Amino acid sequence: MFIPLVDSLRCVAGHEDTWLVASIERVDERDIREGFLGCPICFAEYPIRDGVAYFGADSAEAMASAMPERVTEDDAVRVAAGLDLTDPRMVGLLFGSSGAFAPAIRGFSPAHLLLVNPPAGMASGDGVSIVRTATVAPVARGSMDAAALDSGASPEMLDSLAAAVRGGGRIIGPVDLAVPRETADLTRDGRSWVAERGLDASAPLVSLRRAR
């Protein structure tokens, strides 16, 4: 888990939005290898083991997505172009099987990548961070520059992934998946679509949260 990315992570307990406090046991470069992320509101503790942060997911295998049928350089270029990750300050979220493209994308994109429930065997470090979660994406609203979705997610997970993308950020997904709300279709072909998050889409939902 890349230390600057901890600011973008959130507790999955569904209370008022708050940052998490990292307690670091072992760090490699700027990557937390072993430690905990603690929630100051509900005191939940999320372990980081071998660089991977676990949000309510007991075992890596339980939260792993299937590998895509093929992982080619062309497919990786296609995902990276859709996400438009051209700046080293950018962070792109890759959900599920799309996380398999991370090593190839890192070969030509300077952006950091956050993998949510990637296939088993993906390694964190070198510009790639990994979280595994049993419920929703533990990511702050509007904190990601782009996201790649896949079909194997619950509606709640998809909502949390879309909400994580800032206004004007790109979201890509397969054609069998609906484009998220508050997100405008830019282009599509027989396999996937590319859409753009509405500029107002990621404003904090303060009133809704208080009413709950």
Ligand SMILES: [Zn+2]
């Ligand atoms: Zn909490």
